Amino acid sequence: MLTAPMIDSRHFRDVMGHLPTAVVAITGLEAGTGRPAGLVVGTFQSLSLDPPLVTFSVARSSSSWPKLRPSSRFSASVLAAGQHDICRALSTKHGDKFAAVDWRYSDHGTPHIRHAHAWIDCEVTHEVEGGDHVIVIAGVARLTPGAGAPLLFHRGQLHGLF
Ligand SMILES: Cc1cc2nc3c(=O)[nH]c(=O)nc-3n(C[C@H](O)[C@H](O)[C@H](O)COP(=O)(O)O)c2cc1C
Structure with missing residues (x-):
């Protein structure tokens, strides 16, 4: 069994932050x-x-995931370049996250963020333990491409791809 080395969590975040990622709103x-x-x-x-x-x-500390989890259904809206405000609104822990977010009901019965780069409608199949996080695995019910370019997160900052 691997002995966990002492790695500072700030250093972990800093180095892993070099890996660019898409920014996706999980909504239900x-x-x-x-x-x-x-x-x-x-x-x-x-x-x-x-x-x-x-x-x-x-994260196990998420307050939003336990609200979504009982229905098993959610949508993933791949945020588009320029949707920085939506990213900030949905990554805050306080207040009404959706107050200034433009969304609509999808045919899946879940919120879709308007003007996103793509939408993926999902149903949870498994949850697997992953340290202080839970790895969610979900089946895909429907996929819809949007237009424009994606929003990316890299080294602690949001960027439009183009
Ligand atoms: C670019 C970006 C990526 C994030 N990725 C994750 C992630 O993969 N898993 C996670 O649990 N939180 C992630 N977060 C943090 C959550 O969005 C934030 O903590 C959220 O508000 C969760 O709080 P709540 O579930 O209590 O509302 C990310 C935040 C940002 C800005």
Whole structure:
């Protein structure tokens, strides 16, 4: 068994921040209230083609994921270049995250962020332990491409690709 070396969490974040990621809004409806809930992740990935699966990881400390999780359904909106404000709104822990976010109901019954770069409608199949995060694995129900360019996160900053 590998003995975990002492790695400072700031250093871990700094070096891993050199890996550019897409910025994806995970959104669904809160069980009970039906209100939109969601968070931004940089860990959204394609996992399997057959069957079509995607994955992302969510911190155990997340307050939004437990609101979405009971329905099993969520949508991933791949944020577009210029959607910095939406990224900030959905990555804050306080207040009404959706107050200034332009969204609509999708055919999946989940919120889609308007003018995103792509939308992927999903249903959770597995959750796997991953240290202080949970690795979520989900089946894909529908995929919709959008226009423009994606928003990227690199070394602690947001950038439009083009
Ligand atoms: C670019 C970016 C990427 C992020 N990636 C993740 C991620 O992969 N997993 C995660 O749990 N939080 C991630 N976060 C942090 C969450 O968006 C933020 O903590 C969120 O508000 C969660 O809080 P809540 O679930 O309590 O609302 C990321 C934030 C930003 C700005």
